[in-house]
Structures are given as structure tokens and as C-alpha cells.
Amino acid sequence: MSTATLVPVFAALGDETRWSILAALGEGDASASALAERLPVTRQAIAKHLAVLAEVGVVEPVRVGREVRYRVLGSELSATAARLDAVGREWERRLAAIKEIAEGL
Amino acid sequence: MSTATLVPVFAALGDETRWSILAALGEGDASASALAERLPVTRQAIAKHLAVLAEVGVVEPVRVGREVRYRVLGSELSATAARLDAVGREWERRLAAIKEIAEGL
DNA sequence: ATCACCTGCAACTCGATAGTTGCATAGCAT
């Protein structure tokens, strides 16, 4: 995956409310309505957040009868982390190389 | 570090312009003015972005005479990646445990 | 000393988005 698709994931993860939703989902799959009972925001707001999270693949909708439960995809977070780590290491490598050139080694 | 400090980092990384700034800095430290010559935004906009990035520790200001150059701290990105990976793995672990209980194993 | 250049601060515009309320729709249960 390219960094172009990486940025929206970070944008999605850059919101406290979404993390509280993810934290709640960490205790088991839940629907927007169920989450709304535990969080201080309305169901519609949560539904929007879930849509954002689903869009970037951090969360996955699962139909159960008439309700739609959401599941956290921790593997996606780890995959994103792996890409970020690669970027960080690459930058370290390049700057180290530049530093060496600057020092005339 | 807690996830409370993690969120602002993701918010900072959830912007394309900031990534273009980071990419430019990857070719060597540079000041806001220098970056403004290479990017399609004004110096002040870049200065704001650099302030955001510095605030979360992704970038570091270095005074060189009358100018302020910025350096990317790739290690910070890797550290953030490590924390995100830990969160992702923890979620996978918890959901796997819940699944086992649900299946009566 | 003066000029050129870089940084810093403030005020403003504007688009995106978090959040709300209201209503319509659809599926389960009795």
C-alpha cells in the first residue's frame, strides 16, 4: 500500500471520539445504537464515525438480523503501524546518510 | 505513553500537506521559507504545519543563524508505529478471546 | 548604519466535519 492511502487512516484515527468508540468495540462487537447507550453522543454521530472507520478499513460491519454490528480489525491497525514504522526508518536512514555526506565521511 | 497522547499525533499525520512537508524535509533539514519555495502554499501555512508537527514531536526546530530549520524525527514515527501496533494486537487478542468464549471452548 | 531576508503574530475567509434534531423505512416479536 502507498502512503496516499495511509493518510486517511491517520485522519480517521486522529479523533478522540472515534477512539472511545474503538475502545467500546474492544469489549465485543456492537451496533451504533448499543454504542450510543454507553457514549455521550447520539446514535447518528456514532454512525457517521463508524462509516469513517469502515471506510479506511479499521472497522467492519456485520449484519445480525435487523441490526448492524461493528467489529474492530486490529490487524488493519497493525498493518498501518508497520507501514508507518517503515516510513520512519526510511527517514532515519536518509538523514543519517545526509549527515555522513555533510561530515565528509 | 498513553493513547491520550497518541491521538494528536495521528491528527497531525492525517493531512496530505503535512506529509508533503515531511517528504521535503526528508531530503534534508529546511526552514519554512525554503519549504515555501518548493511547495504550493505560503510560508505562514507551512509554519503552522511545522508548529503542529513539532508539537507532537515528529519534527524538531534547529536554529541556524537567523533561520529556523526543521528536522524530521523518524524515530518518533517508529515509536508511534510501535504503540499503534501494540493496540492493534491487543484488540485482536481480546476479540479472539471473546470469540472463544462465545463458541463455548 | 543600512538593507535584505527570515521569522512571528494577528485578523480574516472558507471549507470540512462533528454533532444535533427530525423523519422515513425496515425487520423482529407478540
Added chain:
DNA sequence: ATGCTATGCAACTATCGAGTTGCAGGTGAT
């Protein structure tokens, strides 16, 4: 069939943030 509950869609508000212009203050060089 009817009522309860869940989702979906739409319109609206308000706040936040990205970007701009303008100007003041500092620091280096000649």
C-alpha cells in the same frame, strides 16, 4: 397485523482547521 426497535437519510448549526494577506520585529551581511 401491529407495535417496538434499529437503521438510513436529510437538513441544519457550529466549531475547527487550512490557507491567505498584512505588518512588525530581529538578525546577518555589506
